[in-house]
Amino acid sequence: xxxxxxxxxxxxxxxxxxxxxxxxxxxxxxxxxxxxxxxxxxxxxxxxxxxxxxxxxxxxxxxxxxxxxxxxxxxxxxxxxxxxxxxxxxxxxxxxxxxxxxxxxxxxxxxxxxxxxxxxxxxxxxxxxxxxxxxxxxxxxxxxxxxxxxxxxxxxxxxxxxxxxxxxxxxxxxxxxxxxxxxxxxxxxxxxxxxxxxxxxxxxxxxxxxxxxxxxxxxxxxxx
Amino acid sequence: xxxxxxxxxxxxxxxxxxxxxxxxxxxxxxxxxxxxxxxxxxxxxxxxxxxxxxxxxxxxxxxxxxxxxxxxxxxxxxxxxxxxxxxxxxxxxxxxxxxxxxxxxxxxxxxxxxxxxxxxxxxxxxxxxxxxxxxxxxxxxxxxxxxxxxxxxxxxxxxxxxxxxxxxxxxxxxxxxxxxxxxxxxxxxxxxxxxxxxxxxxxxxxxxxxxxxxxxxxxxxxxx
Amino acid sequence: xxxxxxxxxxxxxxxxxxxxxxxxxxxxxxxxxxxxxxxxxxxxxxxxxxxxxxxxxxxxxxxxxxxxxxxxxxxxxxxxxxxxxxxxxxxxxxxxxxxxxxxxxxxxxxxxxxxxxxxxxxxxxxxxxxxxxxxxxxxxxxxxxxxxxxxxxxxxxxxxxxxxxxxxxxxxxxxxxxxxxxxxxxxxxxxxxxxxxxxxxxxxxxxxxxxxxxxxxxxxxxxx
Amino acid sequence: xxxxxxxxxxxxxxxxxxxxxxxxxxxxxxxxxxxxxxxxxxxxxxxxxxxxxxxxxxxxxxxxxxxxxxxxxxxxxxxxxxxxxxxxxxxxxxxxxxxxxxxxxxxxxxxxxxxxxxxxxxxxxxxxxxxxxxxxxxxxxxxxxxxxxxxxxxxxxxxxxxxxxxxxxxxxxxxxxxxxxxxxxxxxxxxxxxxxxxxxxxxxxxxxxxxxxxxxxxxxxxxx
Numbered sequence: 001x002x003x004x005x006x007x008x009x010x011x012x013x014x015x016x017x018x019x020x021x022x023x024x025x026x027x028x029x030x031x032x033x034x035x036x037x038x039x040x041x042x043x044x045x046x047x048x049x050x051x052x053x054x055x056x057x058x059x060x061x062x063x064x065x066x067x068x069x070x071x072x073x074x075x076x077x078x079x080x081x082x083x084x085x086x087x088x089x090x091x092x093x094x095x096x097x098x099x100x101x102x103x104x105x106x107x108x109x110x111x112x113x114x115x116x117x118x119x120x121x122x123x124x125x126x127x128x129x130x131x132x133x134x135x136x137x138x139x140x141x142x143x144x145x146x147x148x149x150x151x152x153x154x155x156x157x158x159x160x161x162x163x164x165x166x167x168x169x170x171x172x173x174x175x176x177x178x179x180x181x182x183x184x185x186x187x188x189x190x191x192x193x194x195x196x197x198x199x200x201x202x203x204x205x206x207x208x209x210x211x212x213x214x215x216x217x218x219x220x221x222x223x224x
Numbered sequence: 225x226x227x228x229x230x231x232x233x234x235x236x237x238x239x240x241x242x243x244x245x246x247x248x249x250x251x252x253x254x255x256x257x258x259x260x261x262x263x264x265x266x267x268x269x270x271x272x273x274x275x276x277x278x279x280x281x282x283x284x285x286x287x288x289x290x291x292x293x294x295x296x297x298x299x300x301x302x303x304x305x306x307x308x309x310x311x312x313x314x315x316x317x318x319x320x321x322x323x324x325x326x327x328x329x330x331x332x333x334x335x336x337x338x339x340x341x342x343x344x345x346x347x348x349x350x351x352x353x354x355x356x357x358x359x360x361x362x363x364x365x366x367x368x369x370x371x372x373x374x375x376x377x378x379x380x381x382x383x384x385x386x387x388x389x390x391x392x393x394x395x396x397x398x399x400x401x402x403x404x405x406x407x408x409x410x411x412x413x414x415x416x417x418x419x420x421x422x423x424x425x426x427x428x429x430x431x432x433x434x435x436x437x438x439x440x441x442x443x444x445x446x447x448x
Numbered sequence: 449x450x451x452x453x454x455x456x457x458x459x460x461x462x463x464x465x466x467x468x469x470x471x472x473x474x475x476x477x478x479x480x481x482x483x484x485x486x487x488x489x490x491x492x493x494x495x496x497x498x499x500x501x502x503x504x505x506x507x508x509x510x511x512x513x514x515x516x517x518x519x520x521x522x523x524x525x526x527x528x529x530x531x532x533x534x535x536x537x538x539x540x541x542x543x544x545x546x547x548x549x550x551x552x553x554x555x556x557x558x559x560x561x562x563x564x565x566x567x568x569x570x571x572x573x574x575x576x577x578x579x580x581x582x583x584x585x586x587x588x589x590x591x592x593x594x595x596x597x598x599x600x601x602x603x604x605x606x607x608x609x610x611x612x613x614x615x616x617x618x619x620x621x622x623x624x625x626x627x628x629x630x631x632x633x634x635x636x637x638x639x640x641x642x643x644x645x646x647x648x649x650x651x652x653x654x655x656x657x658x659x660x661x662x663x664x665x666x667x668x669x670x671x672x
Numbered sequence: 673x674x675x676x677x678x679x680x681x682x683x684x685x686x687x688x689x690x691x692x693x694x695x696x697x698x699x700x701x702x703x704x705x706x707x708x709x710x711x712x713x714x715x716x717x718x719x720x721x722x723x724x725x726x727x728x729x730x731x732x733x734x735x736x737x738x739x740x741x742x743x744x745x746x747x748x749x750x751x752x753x754x755x756x757x758x759x760x761x762x763x764x765x766x767x768x769x770x771x772x773x774x775x776x777x778x779x780x781x782x783x784x785x786x787x788x789x790x791x792x793x794x795x796x797x798x799x800x801x802x803x804x805x806x807x808x809x810x811x812x813x814x815x816x817x818x819x820x821x822x823x824x825x826x827x828x829x830x831x832x833x834x835x836x837x838x839x840x841x842x843x844x845x846x847x848x849x850x851x852x853x854x855x856x857x858x859x860x861x862x863x864x865x866x867x868x869x870x871x872x873x874x875x876x877x878x879x880x881x882x883x884x885x886x887x888x889x890x891x892x893x894x895x896x
Contacts, residue, residue, distance in 0.1 A: 103401070104343055104344075105344070105398075105401050105403045108339070108340065108343050108344070108403065109403065111339065112336050112339065112340070112405070114444075115332070115335065115336065115339070115444040115446060116332065116336070118443045118444045118445070119328055119332050119440060119443050119444060120328075120329070120332070123610055124581055124608075124609035124610045125609075126578075126607045126609050128576055128605070128607065130574075130619075130621070133572055155607055155608070155609065157576070157605035157606070157607060158605070159574045159576065159603055159605060159619070159621075160572075160603070161572035161573075161574050161603065161619065161621040162571060162572045162621030162622045162623060162626065163621070163622065163623035163624060163858060164621050164626060164858065165858065171578075171607070171609065173578070173607075173609040173610030173611070173612050174329075174417070174610045174611065175410075175413070175417065175610055175611035176409065176410050176411055176413045176414045176417055176611060177327070177329050177407065177408060177409045177410055177414045178407070178408050178410070178610065178612060179329045179332065179333065179405070179406070179407050180404070180405070180406045180407075180408075181336070181403070181404070181405050182403070182404045182406075183401065183402070183403050183404075184401060184402050184404075185400070185401045186399075186400050186401055186402070186835060186836065186837065186858070187400055187859075189399070189400040190400045190401045193398070193399065193400055197346075216343060219342045219343050220338075220339040220342045220343060221342065222339060222446040347834055348805055348832075348833035348834045349833075350802075350831045350833050352800055352829070352831065354798075354843075354845070357796055379831055379832070379833065381800070381829035381830070381831060382829070383798045383800065383827055383829060383843070383845075384796075384827070385796035385797075385798050385827065385843065385845040386795060386796045386845030386846045386847055386850065387634060387845070387846065387847035387848060388634065388845050388850060389634065395802075395831070395833065397802070397831075397833040397834030397835070397836050398834045398835065399834055399835035400835060402834065402836060410611060410612065410613065410634075411635075551849070552791055552792075553792070553846075553849050553851045556787070556788065556791050556792070556851065557851065559787065560784050560787065560788070560853070563780070563783065563784065563787070563892040564780065564784070566891045566892045566893065567776055567780050567888060567891050567892060568776075568777070568780070622777075622865070623858075623861070623865065624857070624858050624859055624861040624862045624865055625775070625777050625855065625856060625857045625858055625862045626855070626856050626858070627777045627780065627781065627853070627854070627855050628852070628853070628854045628855075628856070629784070629851070629852070629853050630851070630852045630854070631849065631850070631851050631852075632849060632850050632852070633848070633849045634847075634848050634849055634850070635848055637847070637848040638848045638849045641846070641847065641848055664791060667790045667791050668786075668787040668790045668791060669790065
């Protein structure tokens, strides 16, 4: 799969280009200093575009993706409502997937928790998360996202300690047994890997606006 | 829910009667010394029958359950093929659920693993299980059951040590992150609790032959 | 080892008599209804006495233990200062070990944490503990005891959930690695087992007043 | 602390120079292309030398360290017996610490396991280790090292899976409880951090030949 990266000089763009080089072909990337000819060249030679940039560049990428009928995966945030509506418009002509978080495992956990809740009705639910000591917010955004998936209250506790990258432990504890679903991030490359997997999936899809849930729903053959 | 127990003097029957007394009404139980009048009385006063006995008693229970239109949950094993076919026949007239393992969590894990496999295709899969030192077989039956759920090979390792009741840890490990689904049994009451939950679910169902998968499938609103 | 139990009708006495019957000889036990002759008989036929009773009975046991030169292990609490001083006096003539908590593992963890702290000076320290939902106090007494062992502040978080018996997880987390010392209680028999191990150790000791730390210090050949 | 690095162009040298730059002053490093004048300059301006090179360079470093009375920490391996004896000779005049593994946590675990074994005599012992799928040997060298610390047999199981950096889980499991000591490496910088901590400790020591055990023994005030 030949990948063109929009926003290649950013932190996510850099991570993505490294991940691409390991498993796929990197066609090239564009940044704020790229010439129009180079833009054209990157887009038209790509099988899929991956965009982690700013709204203005994302819109330009979407426009060119439409011109050359190239699927587009985007993690760009901070769109104005208006700009996001415009961005979304391009999905009439090409497959376009947007997500603010590309960790597939975290989205998968959300699905699994919902399934568990339906069965483990007498069980208590808790989330223990551990992040590095420099992380300011607690609970983590991911813990809040996971807690929101289920109806019963989640006891959520947070540890901020050392350089640990990110652990989330979800426990369903009953009278006689417990079921645990937990996630451990080894490093921060997981978002790049997630975006690449979505890009791979998006090729060959019909034009339309997709989310991570569409990706998961189809893969696991299951309502979410 | 008023529960009548078939095979109340066995190990599972005893566990079940204790579990029933905590959360439901125990109507009574029958064993090999029960008189026909007592059988009759137990069955007709129950909302549901739970059978952990021997094939002969299970067949008799199914016959009386049909007479009084009482749903029947059965964990009896060692049926001959012929007897099992006869047993199954009764499900034309009453809801009848049979399973050789009533740990809901273990069946739920099986479902979750299948969902994970669909998404985590680049991840390796392994099972680590720990049981008490007196357990002879390794891997455990549960580990084998879990390994069978997914297509990719499962590295399975077993620890036999001390008095630990039963841990099963299923790891999907990728390049940059890992997702773990694990189960810990605190004691051996989990089968009784699982059977009671199935019994609760079975009430009000149409006549038919049900398995744990039917129970789960409906609860989690998802193909299995 | 022949064990005589003081306070055999209490919860700990019952657990202790069961544990004794598994691995040692139970000489007998005394309770509030025991006659003086039976007291005499139990004490003089024992290799060691284990006392989980009330201060008055503990004092009587200590007096008779001195008479027959029998070592005494005691977990009785709620002594008045005065009574405890009297109780302690008996250790001039017999080996007498007193502790308010006989879980050897918990005392061992305390020792290990102190060793870790000396080495892992740049690491952060945290304790995560999980107990059943009926437990009122949080953090647990054990978590507070463990936190007290080391100088640096301990982030302590508590989960109260389902029927989980008691987990304590102590994490030292550094920039690049973490070391964890954790304890899992399977059931409440651990105090009985701990008291029996102390009793075994106490036989053959010189008269004196001992604590769990003396027991550990000698065993691990290490200042505490 | 001003650190001079011998073998700065190797993998460990590079990790060490990065670690040094974070917390200490890096005086400079030498490699096979360094001139004699630069060697001289690096050594005499350092508070301590850290050597991860080859035996020939290590010997040269030791000679110059002696000349300028600079303590030396070395992780160089593959010495011939003869060369190692010569290398060791320099410790008559300077403090010199040599170790083939600078993970302090792993050495600390070894000490903790020995303490546990003395107390948890009725417990079974097992090691579960997980490393990335590219690691060929199983059990890991670290697992073998840990297993060697205690007398009772260690059930050792190994998982090779995904990109997991290195987990070692040591379980002492008894009838009613379990104690676990586990280590998780987040990345491969732990050896650099360990070497720097040893270097810090070595300054101000008397001349002599030291090992990681000396470092630990003094820190934790305990025979090993």
